[in-house]
Amino acid sequence: MHKKILAGLAIAGTLVAAPFAAASSLTLYSGRGEAMVQPIxxxxxxxxxxxxxxxxxxxxxxxxxxxxxxxxxxxxxxWGQDAGAMGALSNQDMLQELPAEIYEGLPAVYTSQKGNWVALSGRSRVIAYSTSRVSEDEIPSSIFDLTQERYKGRVAIPPTNGGFQAFVTGMRVQHGDDVTLQWLKDMKANDPVYFRNNTTAVAGIADGDVDFALVNNYYLPRFVAADSEFPVKQTYFEAGDIGNLINVAGIAVLKSSKNQEAAQEFVKFMLSPAAQQYFTSVVNEYPVVSGIIQNPVLGDLDDLLEIAPEIDLDQLADLEGTLKLLRDAELL
Known part of the structure; x- marks a missing residue:
């Protein structure tokens, strides 16, 4: 499927020849899965x-x-899976400042304020729920509602998953460590159902093991693509809620690279219309540039940006602090 989509883009003229820096090879460390990114x-x-x-x-x-x-x-x-990893390397002064033209027109939520890494695709946190066991009035308006008695034993969380941990870091940034630790303890006291990752959590809803799950937005579309009657939907919390956190997969050129120009061309290519269309059409993530045909399975990006919390992605770097809180709450 990946090859067919890329071939279609090429035939349509989206992929055009461009001059590249003289370099025979580049070395990329990718935290993104091979199945996701190797085709592009x-x-x-x-x-x-x-x-x-x-x-x-x-x-x-x-x-x-x-x-x-x-x-x-x-x-x-x-190429990192989340902003926290990008921020960690940025804080160590290991990333090369990128040309200003790379950032032109990108929403602030997709850029590093230090200018040394850039998002290639975005994803949002959502709450997935059973279409057969959850009534409309049971859908929480805030992530903090999930500690209520009515949700006891009904919510799936994957505490070892990087996406969940990045969300907890975002909560720390927005609400502080004390509030975050209390939420984690209250969630544990409310008997959550533990899953190893987002995929198994969404599957768990369909299998009847759990009614709700805190996951990234792009997992459910994969199930729906295989089964249009898949009994799960997903939605957002109220505007500004940290449960709507937008996180990104980001890329950076290392200061130590001896192929700076070619490496920058790789970054620019991944921000091109062809690559951005691939990320949204195949990977089910949000593009970071305008003019991309919207994936009908995803919500509108402009609507998402309106309800997403305002978080400096560079501040998501303190994973160790988040792991400590998860251990203190006995979730790890």
């Missing part, structure tokens, strides 16, 4: 003639590896 990387190679050697792995582990390797790192580019 292949397209960059085809267009540019530049070979991209990809090391796939866990976002946080690759960020630690980059820090350990320092100036000796063979990586030219780092």
């Amino acid at each position: 990387i292949d397209q960059f190679e085809k267009q540019s003639g530049i070979k991209v050697n990809v090391r796939y792995g866990d976002t946080a582990q690759l960020a630690v590896l980059v820090q350990e390797e320092g100036a000796r790192s063979p990586a030219d580019l780092y």
Whole structure:
């Protein structure tokens, strides 16, 4: 399916030849899964003639590896699954400042205020729910409602999942550690159902194991694509609620790269209409540039930006502080 979509974009003239920097290869550390991003990387190679050697792995582990390797790192580019990992490397002064033109026209929520990494796609937190066991008046208006008695034993959370942990970090930024720790303790006291990741949590709703799940927006569309009658829907909380956090997959050029120009061209390609259309049509994430055909399964991006909390994505870097709170709440 990936190849068919990319071929269609190429035939339509979306992919056009462009001059690239003289470099035979680039090395990319990718915290994004191979199935998600390799097809669009292949397209960059085809267009540019530049070979991209990809090391796939866990976002946080690759960020630690980059820090350990320092100036000796063979990586030219780092592609992180979430803003926290990007911020961690930025705080270590390991990322190259990007040209201002890369940021032109991007919503503030998709940019690093330090100017040394940029989002390639966005995703939002949502609450998924059973269409057969949840009535309309039971859908919570705030994530803080989920500690109420009426939700006891009905809510799925994946405490070891990076997306959930990034959300908890966002709550810390918006509400502080004390409020966040209390929410975590109250959630634990309300007997949540534990899942290892977002996919199993959404499946758990359909299987009748749980009624609600706190997940990222792009998991449910995958189930719906396979089964139009899949008995789960998802929605947002009230405007400004931290439960609507927008997180991003970001990319950066390492300061230690000896292929700065070619690496920047890779970033620019991933912000091109063809790549952005791929991210929304295939990966089910939000594009970060305008003029992209909307994925009908996703909500309108402008509507999402209106209800999303205002969070400086660079502040999502303190994963260790979040893990401590999760341990203090006995969720890890």
